[in-house]
Amino acid sequence: MFERVKMAAVEELKLSRDVILGEVLISFVGRYSVTIENYRGILIYDDSTVKLQAKNCKLQIYGRRLHIDYYNYEEMRITGQILRLEFGD
């Protein structure tokens, strides 16, 4: 109920969804670098897959020679040859 009200308020007031709802924010720079904000944790990490837990979903990045430049509580930057990104529940 509260979530619905919150979403409606965000829609009406045109507020930023990532700030208010904690939605995951993904920024690509070409196909070799991606910055992910508002994630909760790392589920899987190897050189071809990075699976992350966000607040409302899971996201999976596939690629080659994936490399975590840095990560902290707020954001993570992954570099390497990114092939695709998938969302899951």
Add this chain to the structure above:
Amino acid sequence: MWQKIKRMLGGYLYIRLTGFTPERFLNLCMANQIVLWDLVFRDGGCQFYVEVKDYRRVRPLARKAKIHLKILRKQGLPFFLQRNRKRKLYGAGVVCFFLILFLMSQFIWNISLEGNRRFTDDMLLQYLDTLNVRYGMRKEAVDCDLLEESIRSQYPEIIWVSARISGTRLLIRVKENEVMGTIPVKDESPQDLTADRAGIVTRMVVRKGKAQVSAGDEITPGQILVSGQVPIVNDAGETVNVQYVRADADIYAKTEEVYAERIPKLAKERVRTGRMRRGIRVRFFNRSALFLLPRTGELFWEFTAKSSQACLFQDFYLPIWFDRITAREYSLAERPWRLEELEILKNQIHQQKMQTFMKKGVQIIENDVKILDKQTHWEVQGRFVLEQPVGTGQPPEMSQEQKQEEETVLPDERN
């Protein structure tokens, strides 16, 4: 950048992580705000960097996540010092380097002058030398305000001076007065205008004095053109007195100028053999060391050098100069001039003469040039017909009585 320096100073480790749940370990690190960077998955394990201070906090987390950590590399200043703790001279050398650098930075090693046109760098540097401002002096001893004042008072034509020290460089900027400082005092003493060269008067405008020639007259050097003696006549036409004035006129005369220039029969030419030597000369204070291969053969060498002062940063000059020397071997050869070369040479000489006249504002009416073979040499002979101003001031001839009269009259006139 600062983060890199901080990590370098504090030291950091490159670690290999193996185990079944590396993700759990990564999440635990994130929750405990432990920074890991450059994570790479390699050979079934994860490798990453961590700061030394965080490594102590990481170990309990590794036990909790049931993974194994192995240090692959230790980097940063603490480990570097530990590795080189026995190399005392090496350390002393590094300390000495920074000490010398610090000491050098306490002195002036470069004086830059900007904005000066009338006063050359050498003139200003010589004056600075008299103020004991010179290369190699302590920076603290330079009083920029006093220096600015001194330069302004020494050179009234300099209207603005700015002196500042930047690094080991003393930068002096000046601005010179571009308009005339004083109005020249007008000379009112009596004078005649006499011809300084022979010619024919083409036109003349007399402002003061009595004209002695007119347009079309031929004049000879020394001839009075405008007399400063103006006779005062009575009604009967008799001269009752003579007034002495400063003759002033614009007199133009058509004159002829000839010149002859000798050119040797054979042209001397430096023929480069193609052999070259390169070297460097290092100058440190009054000492210098030359690194150049010794000369070989009997021929001549011409040397050119490009000098540059050692500079660490933009304004951090050091008292070390490098001269990059290039030596080229050549032989002297003599050969007769080619006709086309003589033609070019002749024209060059004539053009130079023509330029000199044009700079003086002289009008060239006719000009011709020829080159003659004089057996022992070549001779360029040129002729110009010019229209140019003539007439130079000469004191008029006065009798003793007139002179005395002039001397006694002048003070009264002033009163």
